[in-house]
Amino acid sequence: MKTQNRHSNTSNTLRGHGDHSTNSRNFWRTVARCSTLSLLSIVVSLAWTCQAQHYVDAAGTNPVSPYSDWTTAATNIQDAVDASVAGDQVFVTNGVYQFGGRIVYGSSSNRVAITQPITVASINGPAVTVIQGN
Numbered sequence: 001m002k003t004q005n006r007h008s009n010t011s012n013t014l015r016g017h018g019d020h021s022t023n024s025r026n027f028w029r030t031v032a033r034c035s036t037l038s039l040l041s042i043v044v045s046l047a048w049t050c051q052a053q054h055y056v057d058a059a060g061t062n063p064v065s066p067y068s069d070w071t072t073a074a075t076n077i078q079d080a081v082d083a084s085v086a087g088d089q090v091f092v093t094n095g096v097y098q099f100g101g102r103i104v105y106g107s108s109s110n111r112v113a114i115t116q117p118i119t120v121a122s123i124n125g126p127a128v129t130v131i132q133g134n
Contacts, residue, residue: 055073055092056077056090060073065079077090077097092120111133
């Protein structure tokens, strides 16, 4: 009995591998599926690592778009927001931000208008970073 079960199991295993045409198709389907997942992972990884960072310093003296470091930081938040694309980050340092703005609806200006999914964050918190309206 022991031998028969062993032989039977071996036969079953070999029977599944006997059709080379089917195995070849399954192999290439698996390769295509894995390649697609790998490519998707690479694209997602690139998208994640390509997010830009923009900087804002009310006391800045050399604002240069896209405001990619503190030496070229925007002097108002809206300029850095406007230089951003979806997924970017805008870092704001200490100061009172009372200039800049954008009209989004009607004729009233907003000091900061964010119209896409970005992150705007104060470096040291609200006690030292103020957005002052009209």
